[in-house]
Amino acid sequence: MNWHNPKKTTLRQYDDVNSIKYIVYSDLDETLYSHKITDEEKTSIQAFENYMEHIVKNHQVLFGVITGSSLDSVIQKLETGIHQIMPHFVACDLGTMLYWVKNDGNFYPDQEWVYRLKNMNFNQENVNAIVKDLEALHKIEITPQTQLGSSSFKKNYYYYMIDDLTDKHNIEMIRDFAYKQEMDCNINICNPLAGDPERAYDIDFIPKNTGKAAIVEFINQKFKVGMEYTFAFGDSGNDLEMLSKVGHGYLLDNATTDAKKQYEKVTSNPYTKGILNILKENFGH
Numbered sequence: 001m002n003w004h005n006p007k008k009t010t011l012r013q014y015d016d017v018n019s020i021k022y023i024v025y026s027d028l029d030e031t032l033y034s035h036k037i038t039d040e041e042k043t044s045i046q047a048f049e050n051y052m053e054h055i056v057k058n059h060q061v062l063f064g065v066i067t068g069s070s071l072d073s074v075i076q077k078l079e080t081g082i083h084q085i086m087p088h089f090v091a092c093d094l095g096t097m098l099y100w101v102k103n104d105g106n107f108y109p110d111q112e113w114v115y116r117l118k119n120m121n122f123n124q125e126n127v128n129a130i131v132k133d134l135e136a137l138h139k140i141e142i143t144p145q146t147q148l149g150s151s152s153f154k155k156n157y158y159y160y161m162i163d164d165l166t167d168k169h170n171i172e173m174i175r176d177f178a179y180k181q182e183m184d185c186n187i188n189i190c191n192p193l194a195g196d197p198e199r200a201y202d203i204d205f206i207p208k209n210t211g212k213a214a215i216v217e218f219i220n221q222k223f224k225v226g227m228e229y230t231f232a233f234g235d236s237g238n239d240l241e242m243l244s245k246v247g248h249g250y251l252l253d254n255a256t257t258d259a260k261k262q263y264e265k266v267t268s269n270p271y272t273k274g275i276l277n278i279l280k281e282n283f284g285h
């Protein structure tokens with residue numbers, strides 16, 4: 001097991017929740033964190049954090065981030081001076097790793113989750129075998145992304161678009177090969193705004209029974225919280241499955257066109273303002 005030894009956060013923490021009644025899950029990039037921050041969004045983040053602090057205390061709400069980013073990147077993005085409080089938990093690397101932040105500022109891996117991963121036969125060799133077979137048997141080429149985005153439990157590749165029909169078939173084939181190797185596979189159209197190439201798909205191989213949606217199911221079950229008491233917010237295709245695992249799942253107004261085509265519950269405001277309004281509808285002003 002190669003669990004990264006994370007650094008401490010300098011942000012403060014939300015209060016511990018003794019008897020958890022509600023859970024709020026949020027994606028990070030373009031949801032809780034905006035890459036091109038405006039003054040309006042800065043104000044909105046402050047209002048969101050104040051309100052979250054209030055419902056953590058008065059409604060026993062647990063709040064966490066589920067993201068494709070690494071833990072280092074989460075810490076870096078939340079410590080730019082705009083956010084003041086670290087969420088209770090961070091599920092990073094596309095929901096393959098789960099850490100709890102304690103009030104000493106340290107991150108601790110969830111031991112039950114570590115146990116789940118211990119029993120997975122996930123490694124670079126098995127992913128290499130899939131890549132080789134796709135090419136040899138079906139002439140399907142996928143190319144490794146830089147090591148930057150990869151982790152022990154997430155291996156990233158690009159698939160470059162050819163034409164709609166071929167792509168549809170090839171994507172199915174990639175999923176199929178992953179499934180046969182007992183892996184899950186996240187496939188999304190790349191976002192060039194986030195530094196990805198044009199006309200490509202992001203292909204992420206992850207261990208079976210992990211991922212953003214698996215984290216939601218795991219945490220809901222861990223604290224025995226029913227679906228109707230759970231919320232989730234996101235902005236892109238890889239959030240949709242997670243949104244379907246909660247009672248109140250929303251795309252934000254600033255979500256990608258592609259995601260909005262596939263999911264109809266959308267907030268009327270972007271970013272944290274969108275999240276805040278939904279929470280206020282449910283917990284009161």
Ligand SMILES: [Mg+2]
Nearest residue numbers: 027029030235
């Ligand atoms: Mg996002």
